[in-house]
Amino acid sequence: MTKRTDYCGRLSSDDIGRTVTVCGWVSKRREHGEFLAFVDLRDRTGIVQCVVDHAHDIRSEYVLAVTGTVRERPPETANNDLPTGSIEIGEATVEILSHAEPPPFQISGRVDVDETIRIRHRYLDLRTSRMQRNLRSRAAINAAIRRSMDDQEFVELETPMLIASTPEGARDFVVPSRLSPGNFYALPQSPQLFKQLCMVGGMDRYYQIARCMRDEDLRADRQFEFTQLDMEMSFVDGREVRAVISEAVSEAAEVITGERPDSIPEIPWSEAMNRYGSDKPDIRFGLELVDLTSVFSDTDFNAFKAPTIKGIKVEAGGDIGRNQLDQLTDKAKSWGAKGLVWVKVGSSGEVTSPVAKFMSEAEISGLLSTMEATEGDICYLVADEWRKVVHVLGLLRLELARPPVNEGGLCFLWVVDFPLFEDVDDDGNPLPAHHPFTMPHADDLELLSKSSVASDLLEVRSQAYDLVLNGWELGSGSVRIHRRDIQQQIFHLLGIGEEESQQKFGFLMDAFRYGAPPHAGFAFGIDRLVALLVGEENIREVIAFPKTQSGTDPLTNAPTSIDQTQLDELGLRVLPPAT
RNA sequence: GGUCCCGUGGUGAAGUCUGGAGUUCACGCUGGCCUGUCAAGCCAGAGGUCGCGGGUUCAAAUCCCGUCGGGACCGCCA
Known part of the structure; x- marks a missing residue:
């Protein structure tokens, strides 16, 4: 040759x-x-x-x-x-x-090819300039992240892929054990517990570009397996963790865009929810939620007799047709709203709305002034309990105005002061918003120990923080609990008894007996970061061999059945499909 | 678990609402012509179980039911 x-x-x-x-x-x-x-x-x-x-x-x-x-x-x-x-x-x-047969699609073609065909022949798709660019960008981003973490004196450690299953969090992928029939390993959803053990082990600053697996439904930004920059630090608070991560993602962004992003702003979780209706707000555009609860505090309109009323205003959005409004209303209902009220503003300040007749003069003028709505605008209102209102309006906001992925620049954002508990389950036990090792906010420790009333507990803030880019959650982290007494208190509140906590997390609790440093950490999704940096709507475009939304691989046909011999060896029997 | 969109020669689309001959367009493919193209050009040609199954009808790519596959989203993802 x-x-x-x-x-x-x-x-x-x-x-x-x-x-x-x-x-x-x-x-x-x-x-x-x-x-x-x-x-x-x-x-x-x-x-x-x-x-x-x-x-x-x-x-x-x-x-x-x-x-x-x-x-x-x-x-x-x-x-x-x-x-x-x-x-x-x-x-x-x-x-x-x-020699080569004619390919099933044109490598240098100008039209989009059906994604299943691209994935089935991924070895051809990888020849396209798009995939070459995306995967080379991904490699450059990985290198920049490694460089940044090395420069900041982090040590790269590997943690096991075959670990014990813990029933919290996402559904595990499990691997049957041949040497211990009937027992299973789980594939890691994240290296969480191991990196905390590394801190007890005096590694001080750990990082890993880690594969994680979660058996949950796939989305444009979610695959079964994904890659995270995982890190943990000792003797620091959350601010220092965020500084390290900000540095790493800035380096990553710079190798792609040629520019270093501005310093990343921080916003408390409650403010994010109130202004954007999301804990991962896309701040490339406005259309913020406006609180109208006080405007309708004495209303006679039954639908507005609700704990919270909020609205969003689309400037000059009043020319929308009835058909589209009905579609928006249907969507709002599918997101859990009881309904969606719209109010159009006419030339002399008069309003058009299906529910105009239920609102008083004072309420209408209060609505218009609070929302600063003028001629040609339209307001969308939702009334319900707070959580539902912000959720629905947050989704509506994205539906109405979210820009394409490659427009509007890169808007990184730290969301801080997450609540410690997300909600209360049917038994009255609070559910952790992050994970059960998250340190409560120092100022709220008293509230935590004094009260077991659910509404109080939901007010307790945690030292957890998320990094958001253009409306995508890149990752999350927290200051961890390193004191056994607080950890046991949290387990108690979560309804996890002594025996259960010992069984599931005993090795971590045991490790904490022998001198655990205060520590904190973070992990962010590299697939998502790369996709946003190269302007792709979908992380499959930055993964060499991705799976479809139903979790199959058209290239290898995974998942497949296995031989009876393999099943026998593992002590497994496959049941007929449930009917 | 749920909602919505898509499935038509190798590829991408139009045709489907309003049933009437596998019709159309672009790319690709095969053969021919062509000495400066680069989305080459010109001529000719091949290539289809309209995802699959059932139903309605004189007649189904088109309407109805089911099913499979793909995608977007809600739930889910500590």
């Missing part, structure tokens, strides 16, 4: 006169009769035009080694759309290294 001397996309006018050999795939062939043809050869660096005197037996995606002399193109034939467009490889001889 002829040895490559150069890459296609790196040839330039500096190489004129050199005899070179390039290797790659045939991107395009243009024949001009028997004695002149152009072959565009593609490798990972780009495309170069090769001039050959006979190309009839060369087809798309053949693998070639082309040898010839670099020369300037006749000026009138230069191609300014191509980085190598001013030169070409002349009088080229071609060695065919591999």
Whole structure:
């Protein structure tokens, strides 16, 4: 085989006169009769035009080694759309290294191809400039993150993939044990407990680019397996953790955009919920939620006799048709609202609304002034309990105005002061908002120990924080509990008894007996970060071999059945499907 | 568990609402012509179980029911 001397996309006018050999795939062939043809050869660096005197037996995606002399193109034939467009490889001889059948889709095509077909033939899809760019960007981001963490004196440690199942959190993927039939390993949802053990072990600053697995339904931003930058630090508070992570993601953003992002603002969770109706607000645009509860405090309108009323205003949004309004109302209902009230503002301040007749003059003027609504605007109102109101309006806000992924810049945001408990379950036990090792806010410790009233407990803040980028949750972290007494108090509140906590987390509790440093950490999703940085709506576009939304792989056909022999060895029996 | 959208030669779309011959467009593919193209051009050609099954009808890509596959979202994701 002829040895490559150069890459296609790196040839330039500096190489004129050199005899070179390039290797790659045939991107395009243009024949001009028997004695002149152009072959565009593609490798990972780009495309170069090769001039050959006979190309009839060369087809798309053949693998070639082309040898010839670099020369300037006749000026009138230069191609300014191509980085190598001013030169070409002349009088080229071609060695065919591999023949190729016509691919199932065009590698250099201009139309989008059905994603299932792309994934089924991912080895071809990876040749496209889009996937080359995305995966190379991903590698550059990984390198930048590693560089940043190394510079900040973190040590990269590996934690096990086969671990014990803990029933909290997401559904586990499990692996049957051959040597211990009937017992199972779980694949890690995150290295959480191990990194805390590393802190007890005096590693001080740990990080890992870790694969995590969660058996939950897939989405545009969720795959079964995903990659996180996972880290933990000793003797620090949350502020220092956020500084380290801010540095790492800024480095990552800079290698892609060429610019360092501004310092990342912080917003308390309660403010995020009240202003944006989300704990991962997309702050690239306004359309903030406005509180109207006091405006309707004495209302006669039954639908507005609710703990919370909020609205959002779309400026000049009043020309929306009845049909679309009905669709928005249906959506709001599907998100859990009882209904969606809309109010259009006319030229002299009069309003049009299906429920206008139920509102008093004072309420209407209060509504318009509070929302600063003027002619041509439309307001959408939801009345319900607070949690539901902000949830529905938060989704409506995104529905109405969310920009495409590649518009509006990069708006990083820290959401801080999350509540310690998200809600109360049917037995009256509070549910942790983050995980049960999250340290309560120092100022709320008293509230925590004094009260066991659910409404009080939901007020307790935690030292947990999320990093958000353009409305995507990149990751979360917290200051951890390193004191056994507080940890036991939390377990008690969560309804986890002594025996249960010992069984599930005993190894961590035991470790804490022997001198646990105060510690805090974070983890963020690299798939999501990469997708947003390269402007993709979907993390599958930045994963070499992703799965479909139903969790299958059209390339390998996973998941598949396994041999009876394998089942026997593992002591497993497969039940017939439930009917 | 739920809501919505999509499925038509190798690829992408139109046709479906309003039933009437597998019709159309672009790319690709095969053959021919063509000595400066680069979305090459010109000529000719091949290529289809309209995802699958059932129903309605004289007649179904089109309407109805079911099912499979893909996608977006709600729930879920400590």
